[in-house]
Amino acid sequence: MFPSQRPRRLRSTAAMRAMVSETTLRPDQLVLPMFVKEGAGEPVGIASMPGVVQHTRDSLRKAAVDAVHAGVGGLMLFGVPTTRDAVGSGGTDPDGILNVALRDLKAELGDATVLMADLCLDEFTDHGHCGVLDADGRVDNDATLRLYADMALAQAEAGAHLVGPSGMMDGQVGVIRSALDKAGHLDTGILAYTVKYASAFFGPFREAVESQLKGDRKTYQQDPGNVREALRELRLDLDEGADLVMVKPGLPYLDVLRAVADASDVPVAVYQVSGEYAMVEAAAANGWLDRRRTIMETLTSLRRAGADVVLTYWAVEAAGWLRERDGLPR
Numbered sequence: 001m002f003p004s005q006r007p008r009r010l011r012s013t014a015a016m017r018a019m020v021s022e023t024t025l026r027p028d029q030l031v032l033p034m035f036v037k038e039g040a041g042e043p044v045g046i047a048s049m050p051g052v053v054q055h056t057r058d059s060l061r062k063a064a065v066d067a068v069h070a071g072v073g074g075l076m077l078f079g080v081p082t083t084r085d086a087v088g089s090g091g092t093d094p095d096g097i098l099n100v101a102l103r104d105l106k107a108e109l110g111d112a113t114v115l116m117a118d119l120c121l122d123e124f125t126d127h128g129h130c131g132v133l134d135a136d137g138r139v140d141n142d143a144t145l146r147l148y149a150d151m152a153l154a155q156a157e158a159g160a161h162l163v164g165p166s167g168m169m170d171g172q173v174g175v176i177r178s179a180l181d182k183a184g185h186l187d188t189g190i191l192a193y194t195v196k197y198a199s200a201f202f203g204p205f206r207e208a209v210e211s212q213l214k215g216d217r218k219t220y221q222q223d224p225g226n227v228r229e230a231l232r233e234l235r236l237d238l239d240e241g242a243d244l245v246m247v248k249p250g251l252p253y254l255d256v257l258r259a260v261a262d263a264s265d266v267p268v269a270v271y272q273v274s275g276e277y278a279m280v281e282a283a284a285a286n287g288w289l290d291r292r293r294t295i296m297e298t299l300t301s302l303r304r305a306g307a308d309v310v311l312t313y314w315a316v317e318a319a320g321w322l323r324e325r326d327g328l329p330r
Helices: 003-009 014-019 057-070 097-109 141-158 172-182 200-208 228-240 251-263 274-285 291-304 315-325
Strands: 030-037 053-055 074-080 114-119 162-165 189-196 244-248 268-271 309-311
Touching: 030 053, 030 057, 030 097, 030 315, 053 057, 057 097, 057 315, 074 097, 097 114, 097 141, 114 141, 141 162, 141 172, 162 172, 172 189, 172 228, 189 228, 189 251, 200 274, 228 244, 228 251, 244 251, 251 268, 251 291, 274 291, 291 309, 291 315
Parallel strands: 030 074, 030 309, 074 114, 114 162, 162 189, 189 244, 244 268, 268 309
Antiparallel strands: none
């Protein structure tokens, strides 16, 4: 009888629970994904992601400064262009919206945060795929890699500390690393989207970037049932020089995140994607969940499963709650 009561003694007060907590969460472990829309005169709300907007260049700068002041560890930037073409030329154009916005934030923030950029063509192609298409309408892996190399150089020159190849092309990390090194960008790191599933949870994101995709990406993103395949992708990305690796989505793949964290010798990130965000916001809006508790529980679960870094649209709000918890000004 007496030993069975022992665990409860360590739950008796908030201070006791904090002292023995096995999983910690800090603001600087959070990364805020941000969208910037070319030509926007004011921020544009995203219906399926209440509270998230497509920024103007000016509002992006202000929101980025606010995020850094809140203690958020990094920013991941996505561009929403006004025009698209078959090869996604807006992504490699130094004057494309993503690269212009990177320069804006680099000038505004310098090295005060970790500035990250999505390295993928899907936002910039008129067909919505993550690469260029061959004559049969399939994604041409090697032709896409050549454009990824150019895109990496454009982002590095614009000021990105980390580039995030998310297109799931074979060999993408090695090609990008080689291109960066040859151009002298030895300090620009690669956050590899190592495990990215062909997931239903990406729906609201496609609204956010005004995706032109018809169909799906199952021929290059991973099958939701596979774990061993994810670990093969991990070994390949590590061999090719990834500085960090990522699992995406997060909550439906906690087992995969744990397996990757156990096998990786570099930091592991996880992306709490748009569908995860939308579900919690919708349930909270209907009064079905306690919003703050649910958000913090999901973030803790991602850390518990092995994530060193969490990309989340709640980064700034959660950072404020964590500072409040620690008795710091918000």
